[in-house]
Amino acid sequence: MKKIYLAGLLLILILTNSCSIYNFTGTGKIDAKTFQVGFFQNNAELIEPGIDRRFTLELQDLIQNQTNLNLVKTGADLSYEGEIIDYRISPMTATADQRASQNRLTIRINVRFANRKKETDDFEKTFSFYYDYPAEQQLTGATLNFALKDIFERITQDIFNESLAKW
Structure with missing residues (x-):
C-alpha cells in the first residue's frame, strides 16, 4: 500500500x-512578463489603407490569446516592431487567350523582435504569405477581407513561432 x-x-x-x-x-x-507591439507602418509601393493598423492589432491579439504576457506601451520585456514592405497583386495563371485567370496578393512584413531578458533571441526577419483569387473578382470588400484575414493569420503565427515557440 x-x-x-x-x-x-x-x-x-x-x-x-x-x-x-x-x-x-x-x-x-518564458521569463518575460510583458510585451509591446509597435505600429507596423505601411511602406509598400502599393498602399491599401488600414492594413497597417489591422496587422498591428492582429499580432497583439494573437500574442495575448496564446500567452500570459501583458501588453504594455513602453518598457516591455519583449518588443515587436517593423513595417509592411510589400503589398503586391500579380497574375498567376493564364487562359488560352493570354488573360489572367487567377491573381495573387502577396504581403511581406519586416519584423524586428527584441527580448530584453534573453538578447540571443533577438532577430530581424521578413515574413510573407499570399492569397490566390479568381481574376474576375476585384480585390475589394469580402474578397479583400478574406485575403487579409488568411494572410495575416499565417504571418502572425509565423512571427509567434519564430519569437516564442521556437518551432
Missing part, C-alpha cells in the same frame, strides 16, 4: 512540474 501511495505522489509531482515546462502553444517557459 505504501508503494502505491509513493508511486501516486511521484506521478503527481512529475505532472505538475512538467506542466510548467510545456504548454499547448509550445511557448514553454
